Amino acid sequence: MKATAVSALFQTQFPLVQGGMIWCSSWRLASAVSNAGGLGLIGSGSMYPEVLREHIQQCQAATDKPFGVNVPLLYPNIEEHMNSIVELGVKIVFTSAGNPATWTSWLKERGITVVHVVSNSKFALKAAQAGVDAIVAEGFEAGGHNGREETTTLCLIPQIREALNAGGYSDLPLIAAGGVASGGAIAACLALGADGVQIGSLFAAAEESSAHENFKKAILEAGDGATQLTLKELTPVRLLKNPFWQAVQEAYARGASPEELAELLGRGRAKKGMFEGDLNEGELEIGQVAAQISAVKSARAIIEQLNQEYHQAIGRLK
Numbered sequence: 001m002k003a004t005a006v007s008a009l010f011q012t013q014f015p016l017v018q019g020g021m022i023w024c025s026s027w028r029l030a031s032a033v034s035n036a037g038g039l040g041l042i043g044s045g046s047m048y049p050e051v052l053r054e055h056i057q058q059c060q061a062a063t064d065k066p067f068g069v070n071v072p073l074l075y076p077n078i079e080e081h082m083n084s085i086v087e088l089g090v091k092i093v094f095t096s097a098g099n100p101a102t103w104t105s106w107l108k109e110r111g112i113t114v115v116h117v118v119s120n121s122k123f124a125l126k127a128a129q130a131g132v133d134a135i136v137a138e139g140f141e142a143g144g145h146n147g148r149e150e151t152t153t154l155c156l157i158p159q160i161r162e163a164l165n166a167g168g169y170s171d172l173p174l175i176a177a178g179g180v181a182s183g184g185a186i187a188a189c190l191a192l193g194a195d196g197v198q199i200g201s202l203f204a205a206a207e208e209s210s211a212h213e214n215f216k217k218a219i220l221e222a223g224d225g226a227t228q229l230t231l232k233e234l235t236p237v238r239l240l241k242n243p244f245w246q247a248v249q250e251a252y253a254r255g256a257s258p259e260e261l262a263e264l265l266g267r268g269r270a271k272k273g274m275f276e277g278d279l280n281e282g283e284l285e286i287g288q289v290a291a292q293i294s295a296v297k298s299a300r301a302i303i304e305q306l307n308q309e310y311h312q313a314i315g316r317l318k
């Protein structure tokens with residue numbers, strides 16, 4: 001892969017970021033990705049404050065390369081997470097699921113590089129105005145929490161690039177996410193106007209991911225159409241179609257209200273599915289690219305393969 005504004009911003013070999021996924025993105029995964037030339041992220045959304053501190057310290061011990069932390073802005077104990085990040089000297093923070101104006105200046109005043117995740121042009125401009133250093137634009141194909149607009153990555157990247165250019169932010173690095181699980185997809189994202197990519201699902205199934213083995217196996221077995229974006233009345237989320245998803249379908253069929261859907265979802269479903277491996281009752285958050293994942297590999301092997309495929313794709317275009 002070629003050097004871009006994204007690899008320059010993060011001081012990484014490749015313009016490639018691993019998604020900071022709840023229940024998957026532990027210090028082990030983040031450090032393995034960083035050691036292999038990408039930017040590893042710890043997913044703090046599923047970590048209690050003391051757990052995040054431990055993961056940051058373990059990651060610092062496991063790599064001397066840059067890494068970051070993803071913080072969902074709706075996290076209940078967000079001040080504690082942010083204070084740990086600053087105290088422990090983390091240099092890069094990705095924020096998601098919330099208003100970028102809330103924490104960006106606070107983090108930047110403390111010397112931290114800030115990136116915000118969006119799924120439409122309006123929020124891309126809002127993030128740019130809040131002073132972020134880069135934007136992740138995440139399309140409809142992505143796993144887990146997602147935008148309501150259902151804009152695919154193929155449409156989203158050029159739209160956001162154009163909106164940023166028109167808003168006077170043409171130099172702001174743009175990272176494409178959603179549907180990226182091959183070197184060809186990376187080449188496509190760069191061709192569309194992105195400066196790098198963020199990859200989740202491939203790394204959720206990596207050896208170093210803290211996801212349960214049952215969940216990894218379910219990812220390998222997933223084929224075309226195995227996932228769906230659902231629960232839009234609450235927070236839209238892309239899930240593997242399992243018995244829990246089926247129960248959601250049945251709730252829709254009987255005209256369930258948002259309150260009934262929230263009750264059905266309950267608490268801790270994602271942990272049950274992705275971390276404890278309950279494939280029936282749990283929520284299994286994964287992207288459409290699950291259909292392309294056929295083996296559990298190390299983060300290094302994944303990145304080497306992506307790099308090779310990227311060069312093959314560029315070669316084909318020549």
Ligand code: NDP
Nearest residue numbers: 045046047048072075077096097144145267268269270271
């Ligand atoms: P739930 O409300 O269903 O459950 C909360 C889960 O988070 C529990 O499993 C709990 O672990 C764990 N947890 C970690 N820290 C805390 C805390 N301080 N207070 C309460 N619970 C905590 O939420 P979800 O599992 O659906 O999501 C967890 C978090 O991840 C949320 O903040 C959510 O918004 C975020 N998220 C963000 C995404 C994104 O940014 N794109 C994608 C998906 C989720 P335990 O069971 O051990 O108590």
